[in-house]
Amino acid sequence: EVQLVESGGGLVRPGGSLRLSCAASGFTFSSYSMNWVRQAPGKGLEWVSSISSSSSYIFYADSLKGRFTISRDNAKNALYLQMNSLRAEDTAVYFCARTINDGYAEWGQGTLVTVSS
Amino acid sequence: SYEVTQSPSVSVSPGQTASITCSGDKLGDKHACWYQQKPGQSPVLVIYQDNKRPSGIPERFSGSNSGNTATLTISGTQAMDEADYYCQAWGSRVFGGGTKLTVL
Numbered sequence: 001e002v003q004l005v006e007s008g009g010g011l012v013r014p015g016g017s018l019r020l021s022c023a024a025s026g027f028t029f030s031s032y033s034m035n036w037v038r039q040a041p042g043k044g045l046e047w048v049s050s051i052s053s054s055s056s057y058i059f060y061a062d063s064l065k066g067r068f069t070i071s072r073d074n075a076k077n078a079l080y081l082q083m084n085s086l087r088a089e090d091t092a093v094y095f096c097a098r099t100i101n102d103g104y105a106e107w108g109q110g111t112l113v114t115v116s117s
Numbered sequence: 118s119y120e121v122t123q124s125p126s127v128s129v130s131p132g133q134t135a136s137i138t139c140s141g142d143k144l145g146d147k148h149a150c151w152y153q154q155k156p157g158q159s160p161v162l163v164i165y166q167d168n169k170r171p172s173g174i175p176e177r178f179s180g181s182n183s184g185n186t187a188t189l190t191i192s193g194t195q196a197m198d199e200a201d202y203y204c205q206a207w208g209s210r211v212f213g214g215g216t217k218l219t220v221l
């Protein structure tokens with residue numbers, strides 16, 4: 001069974017940093033591109049970042065302006081999102097998702113990040 | 118950057134056909150996919166590559182994509198289909214704003 005389990009969310013002050021993790025199991029992690037998608041409270045889905053299977057290709061939403069860094073450790077079956085200079089508007093549930101056949105076929109349950117003083 | 122737009126809401130009677138559209142410049146030249154999200158749950162992929170259904174998705178879900186518009190069609194809509202639906206333009210990775218489907 002495919003499982004994606006996010007962790008690392010929590011309450012952080014504006015300007016602070018957080019590192020999210022996504023633990024993957026049930027599939028050959030190193031063969032798939034992975035993604036982060038976020039959803040602010042009561043709002044729609046927003047693509048954040050994507051990374052190819054070997055980390056050769058990395059993409060970010062323009063709105064992040066270099067504050068976030070995606071990475072992966074294929075030996076640990078783990079995906080990461082380092083978030084710096086956090087702002088109130090970064091408050092959201094952050095999902096990791098696996099790419100299969102031009103779609104995000106599996107999603108984790110999400111981890112809530114709250115940016116507030 | 119590329120953008121896709123969706124109508125905020127669609128209503129349908131049980132058993133009828135629901136059509137949810139997604140518009141973007143030359144969207145038909147890209148692949149579109151669709152996600153269903155129920156309250157408090159993670160999104161679920163229901164259509165990929167314009168018109169393909171993942172395993173486990175009911176046949177009543179279908180999709181098309183041509184010109185500037187991709188369409189998700191739900192035939193014989195059931196109460197359990199009430200949810201938010203999001204389109205995604207593959208390649209640009211951007212999501213539409215979502216459409217709330219109400220089954221009255």
